[in-house]
Amino acid sequence: MSCEINSTAPTLPLVARFRSAMVRRMSGDGFTSGRFSGEGLACRRGGRLVFAGLHFSVAPGGALVLRGPNGSGKTTLLRLMSGLTPSSSGHMAWDGTPVDDRDAHAARLRFVTHLDAVKPALTIMENLAFWMALWSGKVEDTVILKAMEALDLQRLSAFPARLLSAGQRHRLALARLMVAPAPLWLLDEPGNALDDASLTALAKMIADHRARGGMVVVASHGSAFVEGGMTLDVGAFSPKTPAHWSEEEE
């Protein structure tokens, strides 16, 4: 009896992993992800403590809006959530398991930073095709067309990206979210440089993503495009002592 338990026990996680992979593949749209959370996070930039003791939690289908004055660490927190910047203390967890494999974590998120990562020499179509190939290993024109339509870029698809305005380039960066699904979206000021129609399109994208069980973390001053999300005031976690800069602190 005990022998049986011992022999089956190690296979159980394998079976579970296989099943969850199968479910993910079969359901197509819809994510089977768990909760993304962080506990006791602190980050130090250039010797200065940006924030400390920060904790957050996002459930599937949930949204988290990061607020706070300029320099309070919204972008830093997003970079920390993405794994690009290591935290100086605290830990993050995905579905209860600690986030320690940066590549595995990166595969389940999309990060739109304040830099658009658009190649001016490539057309809009080629820009999107590159990201789709990188993330999903294949290029499907229908998927790219849908992404372009979501942000009203389809008329410009054959234009080199260097001809685009700042707002259009940013829309192209947002269209990247649509070419390959990932459960977690990290958006840094996604409403910047967008016109009203694009803001509505962004709100719809975020709502659709959440309806499928995706999670969104947005750093933003105006959050008209996130409905019913939780708000996290990053500024509340900054150290109370006045900030000063000195070489020795490093």
Place this chain on the structure above:
Amino acid sequence: MSVFSTVLARDLRLALRQSADSLTVVAFFAIATVLFPFGVGPEANILARIAGGVLWVTALLAALLSLDRVFTVDFEDGTLDQLILSGESLSLVVLAKVIAHWLTTGVPLIIMSPVLAVTLHLPAEGYAPLMLALLLGTPTVSLVGATGAALVLGTRRGGVLLSLLVLPLYIPVLIFGTAAVEAAVTGRSAGPMLMVLGGLMVLAASLSPWATAAALRQAVE
């Protein structure tokens, strides 16, 4: 593997669209080499004596000219953040970018070298070893240079710092590359020198992508 081919294809396409960048490197190689007959004088035997060394030094400087750009553009427009977040091995991405760099600058230099060797009166038996030595040496130049480029990423005047950092590391490649041409011209076998160059390339190919990836992660923190 799809990450490797995707990044390689994109970088080659970008290089083709912005072919001026590659052409600048080849033009620099040509002009810098042609300066030597003017400076040293037209005596054929003196030029033939220094031809191997001159071609190697100018090729290294020409390659250095373009290394600066390998990661800078991606770093500045935010593509590097996204490549690091691709979820795949960053070393593989680095290797793809280095190979793209070699194909767009190293290979044109190799093709150009025999034409320039004519202006330096390189003896006929030196041509094949010169091209072979460049074929084995320029990948090392790209690999080591990429590590240097990743290390100076984000610094002001990174190009100058990059030369100070990687030119000393190119000395072994320069010694054996020149020695291969020298050996062939003086009637000895260039084989051992080429083998050392091959060994250096293998060493660089196994260590550099890994070190470069670590430096890139550091740069975006």
